[in-house]
Amino acid sequence: MARRMRTNRRQFLEQVxxxxxxVAASAPVFRIAHAEEDAADTxxxxxxxxxxxxxxGLVAKVLEPLGGIGKFVKKGDKVIVKPNMAWDRRPExxxxxxxxxxxxxxxxxxxxxAKEVQVxxxxxxxxxxxxxxxxIPKAIESIGDKRVTCPYFDERKVVPVxxxxxxxxxxxxxxRDAVEADCYINVPIAKNHAIARLTLGLKNIMGVMxxxxxKIHRQLAESLADLNSVIVSKFTLIDATRILLRRGPQGGxxxxxxxxxxxxxxxxxxxxxxxxxTLFDLKPEEIRxxxxxxxxxxxxxxxxxxxxxxx
Amino acid sequence: xxxxxxxxxxxxxxxxxxxxLAFLWLFRETELRDEDVPGYVNIAFRLDPLVAxxxxxxxxxxxxxxxxxxxxxxxxxxxxxxxxxxxxxxxTLLDLVGKVMRIRSRRCNRTFNSLKPVRYWLLIAVLLGAAxxxxxxxxxxxxxxxxxxxxxxVDPALSWSSFVLFDWLYQNGSxxxxxxxxxxxxxxxxxxxxxxxxxxxxxxxxxxxxxxxxLLERVQRRFWCRYLCPLGAMLGFIARLTPFGRRPAKACAGxxxxxxxCRMDAFDxxxxxxxxxxxxxxxxxxxxxxxxxxxxxxxxxxxxxxARAAQPVPMELSRRAFLGACAVGVGLPAVSTAGRAAGVIPxxxxxxxxxxxxxxxxxxxxxxxxxxxxKVCLTNGLQPVMLQAGPNGLFSPQLVPRTGYCEYNCxxxxxxxxxxxxxxxxxxxxxxxxxGEAVFDEDLCLPFxxxxxxxxCEEHCPIPTKAIRLKEVEVETADGQTRVIQxxxxxxxxxxxxxxxxxxxxxxxxxxxxxxxxxxxPSI
Numbered sequence: 001m002a003r004r005m006r007t008n009r010r011q012f013l014e015q016v017x018x019x020x021x022x023v024a025a026s027a028p029v030f031r032i033a034h035a036e037e038d039a040a041d042t043x044x045x046x047x048x049x050x051x052x053x054x055x056x057g058l059v060a061k062v063l064e065p066l067g068g069i070g071k072f073v074k075k076g077d078k079v080i081v082k083p084n085m086a087w088d089r090r091p092e093x094x095x096x097x098x099x100x101x102x103x104x105x106x107x108x109x110x111x112x113x114a115k116e117v118q119v120x121x122x123x124x125x126x127x128x129x130x131x132x133x134x135x136i137p138k139a140i141e142s143i144g145d146k147r148v149t150c151p152y153f154d155e156r157k158v159v160p161v162x163x164x165x166x167x168x169x170x171x172x173x174x175x176r177d178a179v180e181a182d183c184y185i186n187v188p189i190a191k192n193h194a195i196a197r198l199t200l201g202l203k204n205i206m207g208v209m210x211x212x213x214x215k216i217h218r219q220l221a222e223s224l225a226d227l228n229s230v231i232v233s234k235f236t237l238i239d240a241t242r243i244l245l246r247r248g249p250q251g252g253x254x255x256x257x258x259x260x261x262x263x264x265x266x267x268x269x270x271x272x273x274x275x276x277x278t279l280f281d282l283k284p285e286e287i288r289x290x291x292x293x294x295x296x297x298x299x300x301x302x303x304x305x306x307x308x309x310x311x
Numbered sequence: 312x313x314x315x316x317x318x319x320x321x322x323x324x325x326x327x328x329x330x331x332l333a334f335l336w337l338f339r340e341t342e343l344r345d346e347d348v349p350g351y352v353n354i355a356f357r358l359d360p361l362v363a364x365x366x367x368x369x370x371x372x373x374x375x376x377x378x379x380x381x382x383x384x385x386x387x388x389x390x391x392x393x394x395x396x397x398x399x400x401x402x403t404l405l406d407l408v409g410k411v412m413r414i415r416s417r418r419c420n421r422t423f424n425s426l427k428p429v430r431y432w433l434l435i436a437v438l439l440g441a442a443x444x445x446x447x448x449x450x451x452x453x454x455x456x457x458x459x460x461x462x463x464x465v466d467p468a469l470s471w472s473s474f475v476l477f478d479w480l481y482q483n484g485s486x487x488x489x490x491x492x493x494x495x496x497x498x499x500x501x502x503x504x505x506x507x508x509x510x511x512x513x514x515x516x517x518x519x520x521x522x523x524x525x526l527l528e529r530v531q532r533r534f535w536c537r538y539l540c541p542l543g544a545m546l547g548f549i550a551r552l553t554p555f556g557r558r559p560a561k562a563c564a565g566x567x568x569x570x571x572x573c574r575m576d577a578f579d580x581x582x583x584x585x586x587x588x589x590x591x592x593x594x595x596x597x598x599x600x601x602x603x604x605x606x607x608x609x610x611x612x613x614x615x616x617x618a619r620a621a622q623p624v625p626m627e628l629s630r631r632a633f634l635g636a637c638a639v640g641v642g643l644p645a646v647s648t649a650g651r652a653a654g655v656i657p658x659x660x661x662x663x664x665x666x667x668x669x670x671x672x673x674x675x676x677x678x679x680x681x682x683x684x685x686k687v688c689l690t691n692g693l694q695p696v697m698l699q700a701g702p703n704g705l706f707s708p709q710l711v712p713r714t715g716y717c718e719y720n721c722x723x724x725x726x727x728x729x730x731x732x733x734x735x736x737x738x739x740x741x742x743x744x745x746x747g748e749a750v751f752d753e754d755l756c757l758p759f760x761x762x763x764x765x766x767x768c769e770e771h772c773p774i775p776t777k778a779i780r781l782k783e784v785e786v787e788t789a790d791g792q793t794r795v796i797q798x799x800x801x802x803x804x805x806x807x808x809x810x811x812x813x814x815x816x817x818x819x820x821x822x823x824x825x826x827x828x829x830x831x832x833p834s835i
Contacts (some may be wrong), residue, residue, distance in 0.1 A: 088720050088773075124771070125719055126689045128343045128506070133720065156478055194797075196768040196779065212816045214767060253775035 006085040045300055047266040047275050050311045052102045057242055059104035062237070062263040063102065065309040072234040075113030077182035080120065081106055083239075084189050085134035086202055088125040094244040094257040096130075097189045101137035101239045105187060110145050118177055122153035123251075150295050158210030165296065166226040168219045173210035178231055186233035186269065190240045190276045192248030192256075196220055198280060199249050201236040202228055202272040202289045202298075221288035224295040228269065236272045238264040238281055268297075270299025278303070312607055319593035323396065327403040334400040338461050339348060340726060341686045342411070342506050348687055348723055355400075355454050356681050356729035357462065358383050361434075362455075365441040365448035366730040367674035391482025391550040395536055395543050396590030401453035401524075402536055406574075410530045420576045423538060424529060427588075429543035430537075431628045433590040433634035437541050439640025445647050446704050451541050459682035459706060460521035460744035461697065463511040466686075468518075470508040473499060509691040511704065517695075531572040547587030553607045556711070557584050557595070569595035569604065579627075647703060660700045663710040663808065665693060665724045666717055666744045667734040672703075677732035684724035684733060685774060690715030692810065693724060712748055712810025713825050717746060719773035719809060742774075742786045747808030747826040749779065749801045756816075756823030758798045762786045768812035768824050769799050778805035779812055779824075799824075 050281040063069055073079060083097035091098050104108040104117060109117050119140055123130040129141055129157035131137050158173040160254045179182055188204035195217060196203055202224045204226040208231060216223035251257070258277060266272040274284035284290050284301050294301035315322055341352045356362050363377035376711060383394055437447045449455050478495040481489055500506075511517075526699050527534035536543050549642025562570040562582040570578040573595060575589035580584035584595075596604045650656035659671065665684055668674045685693045685708055695706045708724075710717055722741055725733050738743060749768075772779040781797040788794060801824075808826045816822035 014569065083703075126343075126721075129689065129718060129720060156481060194770050195764070199793065212817075217765065217817075218763075247775070247777055249770060250773065251775070252773065 009161065020259060023142070034250070045268060045271065045306050047051060047268070047271050047308045048307055049259050050263045050265075050306060054260055055098055055261075056107075058077060058106040058241075058261075058263050059101055059152050059237070060108060061311050062265045063108070063235075065311060066235060066265055066267060068109040069112045072185070073109050073114050073183050076115045077113070078108050078116045078177070078180070079114045079183045079185065079206075080178045080181040081109065081119050081185050081186040081187060082178070082204060082207055082233075083119060083121060083134075083136060084207065085121045085130055085136045086207060087131050088129040088134055089250065089252060091135050092242070092257065093251050093254065094189065094191060094242045095249065095251040096134040096136070096238045097187050098241050099135035099149040100242065102136050102187060103139040104144060105185065106148055107143060109183075109185070109307050110143070110147060114147060114183075117148040119150045120126060120153055120175070120183075122155075122175070122209065124212075129151050153207075155210060161228050161230050163230050165229045167296075169216065169226045172227065174227075174231060175208040175210065175311050176187075178208040178236060184231055186236040187283035188236070188238055190238050190279060191244035191251065192280070193247055194248065196204045196224075196287070196289055198273075198277060198282070198287050200253045200287070200290075201233070201238060201269040202273055202293050204269040205231060221292040223287075224289045225292035225298060229291060229296055230299055233269055235265060235267045236269045238272050238276045240276060246281065251253075256264060268299035268306070270272070270301055271303070272299075273300070273304075274303055275308065312605060314596065318597055320597050323593055326397045327406065330398045331400045331600070332459075335461075338458065338466075338686070338764070341600045341683060343687075343689060343723065344506055346728065350726060352683065353683050353727050353729040354379070355458070356679065356683070358453060359454050359542065360384055361437065361452050361545050361678050362448060362729065363448055364545070365437055365452075366677055366679060368438060368441040369444075369446050370731075376495040376729065376731070379478040383546070385475070387546045387549045388553055390555050391553045391586045391591050392543065392546050393591040394546055396592040399419040399453060399536075399542075399808070400592060401457050402533065402590070404457070405525065405528050405533055405535060408525045409532055412529055420531075420571060420573065421479040423534075424576075428628045428632045430539055430541055430547075430638065432632060433539065434541040434544040434548075435633070435636035436640040436643065439637060440643050442604060443644035444567075444676060445644035445678075446676055447643075448541075449678065449706060451539075452679065453535070453540055453542055455682070456520060456524065457682045458686075459680060460517050462682040463514045464518035465509050465522065466505050467508065467514060470505045473504055474813060476507055486685060500768070501641055507691065511685065511691075511694055511695055512711075513695045517706075518545075527670050531576075533590075537575055537588070544587075550586045550589075553586060555591075555606060555708075557589070557604060557606050559604065560584055563601075563603075566600060568600055570597065592653075608667075623712075626832070651701070656701045658701065659698065660829070661706075662696060662700060662706070662812070663747045663828055664705055664708065665708055665728075665733050666741050666807075667725050667736040668708075669734065670733055672719075674732050675700070675703050676709055677730045678812055679730055679732075681729060682706075683727040683729065684708050687727050688715060689718045689721050689723065690814070692716050692814070710810055710826075712813035713822060714814075716811035716814040717807075717809040719748065719811075724832060739746075743807060745807050746810070746831055747828045748803055749808060749810075749812050749826050751799070751801065751824050752821070755818055755820070755821060756798055756799070762788060762796060764796045765817065766816050767800065767817050771811045771815045773809065773811060774805050776805060778802050778807070782801075 043202045048062045048065040075176055083102045085096045087095040099213045107116055140148055140150045157176050159176045160171055161174045162171050163169050186201055186204055188201050193199040197229035204225045240260050242254055242257050242259045245258055246256040264272050264276055273290045277284045277287050290301055299304050341781045357379040360380040365381040380524045432450055440447045461755050477492055479494040520637055524535050545643055560583050562578055575588050575590055577585050579585050619681055641649050651658035691711050693708045694711045696709045698702050725736055757763045757765040769781055779799050779801055783795050785793050785795050785800045809825045813822045813826050816824055
């Protein structure tokens, strides 16, 4: 199975002339501006919620109110699908995104004409064990399409990115393919987390961070908002098919898992997180990263101002 | 036996290369990739009768997995020391090194004749040492030395140097360069290099030992095999019983080409080929000027006396040397015990051993220093012990959590251990096996020392119900305010000492939590 990365550097080189000169001293820096563009998007205030046992079918269903996958993925796009597969845990232990959800999403992305799809996460436990035990690479392989790969995170392939709106982080090394992607799709699982209380859409960005990412735990919420201002998810699909109520983010105890058979999708990550928070009987304002995201202008925290469509 | 097409030399070399590649391939398989580590990766050690004899003498029990070595014994009974000439990867490497160094030794083949019995001394010392509690097999078995050399020195050197080269090209090269270099690096990563770049304590020492053995080839061909290898000595002892031999058994007077060119100097004073030294390389058959030499079985036939019975093969070992070797084999354990009692040699040193490891000396008795567990450990956490545990603990494995932790769902070191020094626990038992216990260093750990929140160890603790948990405590900050923070604590009833907390502790340098060996016997 080819899980190594195939990287096309052409685009990247066009953007940063200094890079090809091979000058390590003048580190290339990205400036990304599409946060503002997306702010005007009218679909922002919409959350789609779908319930059902057939997780594969559920993915297409939950995306319908948002306008379907075709609205986000164009023919020839390079797409990053970012699930959570950071822990050496099985799907039923609710520490990683469900493989059926990722598989269904990738299938849709491929059908929409994507040129390259990469499913990737920087793991916390051993990357080989985490990838295998998550069941995601196997599910992706079963699609049998060469356009999709499930490479390990390559710590060399990061670029420093300037975070202009950053409140606590002004620059960080991020996974280059995620920075360059035409379409970045965020597929977190909703689960408990010891510091953040919950880990949802905003926190999933940590899987494309290079460097010593543990350091941001000191001001986690603000850091997460900062990072999400530069890598903007086209949409966030929160996997709440089963959620981890306690002892997150790693879990491992099936008593801590609650099956909800629910998917939540929105182009507004903050709103999606806010809605997912209610599944844990918590208020959106109790999650610091959601508040920080709202304050950053990444989305709406007040669910009364959001249109919720149940499908 | 008539020579096959292409000649004996071709087929012997072919066999040597095949087995060397097989050994290297098994080495490469000894790590997790897309598939599980196959159970056969340790087969070289299970085919090794010296490892088997030493481990069983030490355990005073039959170890079923090691009975595979009877195949090697059987082959030796049929063909003499053909294993050394046709199979052993260490022997092949020595032959290769000799070729590369283009040795045209003018030294007489007999210069070191007096060293010939040394391998028997070593063999006796290994076996008696094993029986009496000071096993030497790990330091003298060619497979152990070779595999440890690959694991500790060669493989990391290869990985790191490739990484430095290709990363430099990647960071500084133009697109044209990286379009070539990156696929090469990807190919190497897939097929040649280790999955993760590892590094080990004692790498230089091991590199030196391996280099020394290879360089001995400069002194004399197959120096190691002729004079030192205890496995070769053991096989030679068995080879004395084989009916397989050369005709003519003696080098022909007036020619002696075979005797002078023999890589093993296997001819005795009366020019007779000695089966305990001959590795059946067949060079003397191929190069015989008169083409009269051949190997065949001397089977008893009517009208012909049994060849071997008429010609008992002498040992190259005097009674005095035999007794001396016995004294060393028994004496080493005695000296070691005395040294421990006197406090000169460390005794009862408790270390963080691999999960399932036998207790204390029992573990050291059975550990043949094959290096398989060091190689297969997912996190590079298993490291060779130097002299902390005394001279008989050298190169045995210990967990060094700051380097790598014991992965909760992983059983690999257990699965590759050829002797059972690491007991074959199942996953549930392994997860409960206590390697050590985690303790906080409250002078360093952030929530204690700085009154700052940090939960990294709790987050990573893999125990489903968490051996590290958090409690809310009210603390006073420097400016006199009080606030509530989460403070971690260890539940020693649940902690198995896997060390991930120490490994992931975000403090630079010394960690705020560390794993120490438990004082009492751990339970399974």
